[in-house]
Amino acid sequence: MSEFVLEMKDITKQFPGVLAVNKAQLNLRPGEVHCLVGENGAGKSTLMKILSGAQPADSGEILIDGKPVHITSPHHAQQLGIAMIYQEFNLSPFLNVAENIFLGREPRLGPTPFINWTKMYADAQAILDRIRVKLDVRKPVNECSVAQQQMVEIAKALSSNSKIIVMDEPSATLTDHELEALFELIRGLRREGIGMIYISHRLEEIFGLGDRVTVMRDGNYVGTYPVAEVTREDLIRMMVGRELKDEFPKDIVARGPERLRVEGLTRDGVFEDVSFAVHEGEIVGLTGLVGAGRTEVARAIFGADAITGGQIFLSGKPITVKSPKDAIRQGIGLLTEDRKNQGLVLGMTVCENTTLANLKSLVRFVFVDHRRERTVTEQYVKELQIKTPSVEQTAQNLSGGNQQKVVLAKWLFTQSKVLIFDEPTRGIDVGAKVEIYKLMNDLMRRGVSILMISSELPEVLGMCDRVLVMHEGRLAGELSRAEATQEGILRLATGEKPAHVG
Ligand SMILES: Nc1ncnc2c1ncn2[C@@H]1O[C@H](COP(=O)(O)OP(=O)(O)OP(=O)(O)O)[C@@H](O)[C@H]1O
Ligand SMILES: [Mg+2]
Structure with a gap:
């Protein structure tokens, strides 16, 4: 028996123009909360998508319980006991809680094709009881809160006997109270011997929850450490690659008129x-x-x-x-909290998204001045340190945090x-946060x-x-x-x- 339920060795993944993951390493013990941290675009989500079968790796090796596996699809990953909880949930909104938990794996009445509803509701209830979640198994998922949907995702993972659960920034959309409930649940799963990989930009969560932490930078593996043996400053230094002197570089300027x-x-x-x-x-x-x-x-x-x-x-x-x-x-400009739905057109390029709300300023005669559009966008990409191979990259292909920066660029360009x-x-990493704060200072100075x-x-x-x-x-x-x-x-x-x- 291997000490590890999961080993990922020398995983590499190249996208056009981006080496997203470069010889990354990660291993997971049963009953461990293993945190994965790194700047926006460091390759965390990509590494996890490879594990969950959503994307193939270019090279590298994955072992489950010491045995090499070749993960070919999300379904295959599920059969291997790997469950991934994405930020955008994969639930069917019009089905109820129990139907979602057992979707595609509904218990049958004997050898018939008919669903054994009694058993399905009872089993769903048993799983929710096991994780101490109070939720009506007959409630349609579109009537559940974000936190409840997350619990349904976790229940779904448990119902398929997952031994490895990956959570990619699960805390970003939860209230403090809900977060505490999620932490309780994670601690319970740890006692049951389930291994969990937990991605977050909120470092206090790493210290509150994690057993070990792996740091990635620019697709590279930096190292793995017991959480008890590193400080917040250590983590920041390893993630950002330098010392962060001031996390809140606030300028005070004279207050102008209302x-x-x-x-x-x-x-x-x-x-x-x-x-x-x-x-x-x-x-x-x-x-x-x-x-x-x-x-x-x-x-x-x-x-x-x-x-x-x-x-x-x-x-x-x-x-x-x-x-x-x-x-x-x-x-007046509004940068919404929900970047995926309101802030960004995922199918458009970084350039198009940036200039979307103020295209008229780029029009000469009746044509959009595409050269200026590029220059303007390139300026923002530089200022905000948006990680993208070019301004022509589709927004969809950027990491979560970098998408958020594009939304920011868009509002800066409106000159509100x-x-x-x-x-x-x-969802923004510690280093980039400081850049955003500095930008706020600049804006403030400009009135x-x-x-x-x-x-x-x-x-x-x-x-x-x-x-x-x-x-x-x-x-x-x-x-x-x-x-x-x-x-x-x-x-x-x-x-x-x-x-x-x-
Ligand atoms: N489908 C894709 N096509 C092209 N490039 C991609 C694709 N998916 C990810 N990338 C690039 O790979 C790099 C790593 O992205 P990834 O999403 O893994 O980062 P991350 O560490 O999860 O960042 P964040 O903290 O912002 O979520 C980024 O530069 C990203 O733009
Ligand atoms: Mg990510």
Whole structure:
């Protein structure tokens, strides 16, 4: 018997113009949480796609329980006991929880082709009980929350007797509370002897959860270490290849006149009576628990959802924003949290995506000036360190974090006066985060007003001039940079009344 349930040796994968994975190594023990970290585009997802049969490797060797295997398809990987939980779930929205868990493997009534529904629901229930998830097995998946869908994916993995479960950035879309539930579940699976590979850019998760960690850089294998023997700084240095002196390089500039103001902004049943202002040269944070209404307020200001009350002002003048197009025309931009659905056209190139929202600025006579389009995009690729072989690469082929940077480039190019960033650094590696913060500083110096929605409190505390906190659809309070602390924000976000008010 091998010590390892899985060994990946010298795995190499070349895409046109990109050596995505170069002689990568990874081994996994039963009952181990093995974290995989590295910058955006380091090759983490590609290595895992090779393991799950979604993509063939060019060379290298994979052993399961010490025996060499040649994984030919996702179905084959599943038979070998490998389950992959992608960020974009693979569930059928109109089927219910139990049907999804057993999709394609439904228990039959004896030798007949008929599904044994009683057994299927009972088995589904047993799996959910085993992982202590309270969820109705008859609930259609499209009525489940993101966290519940993730639990269904995990239940599905267990139902097919997986010994190896891969989770690629599972935490990116979960609330803190849901995250704690996922961690509990992972610890339970560890006790059952299941080996897990866990990818995340949130280093605190590595230290809270991981047994060992493997670092990749530019497709190369850097090393594997017991989590207890490395520090946060060690990991950053190995990932980025240099020391990161300041994770939050905040510039303070003199606050200019008022730019954006909302008064009594209301959308019935969603948020109510929200009033605040953002000045020129200011970064204002909008925080709160997920579901507090932050994204909804941003969408309303951007004209994506209608308001039922209140008024928006731009430089003191009342404005009406009927649609996102309208907002862009008036100089308001919104970088959405959901880059795949709202921010990016995956089938278009990096270049086309970058200039999409402001193509008119590139038109000479009636033609788009493609040379300038390229030059502009190349400039952003350089500034934002977007990892792509060329600006003609299809957005689909970029790594998750690099796709996010393209969305950012697109909004920078619109030359908006007000930029609303919704979770701008989610899925972005530590090194690139610093570059994005520096870019925010530049924007601020050029007089752009930034409203940043973020759930990452260190980022809010590190980068914002003021912090607005929402709780259940209302503004619970405002803190200056000097006043703001993690505890203070949490107190407002959870609706706890400040002690001194009486
Ligand atoms: N299908 C593809 N065609 C061309 N290039 C690809 C393809 N898939 C990935 N790449 C490239 O391979 C490299 C590694 O990408 P990968 O998605 O594995 O990175 P990652 O480590 O998961 O990054 P992130 O943290 O941003 O998710 C990137 O440069 C990416 O652009
Ligand atoms: Mg990835």
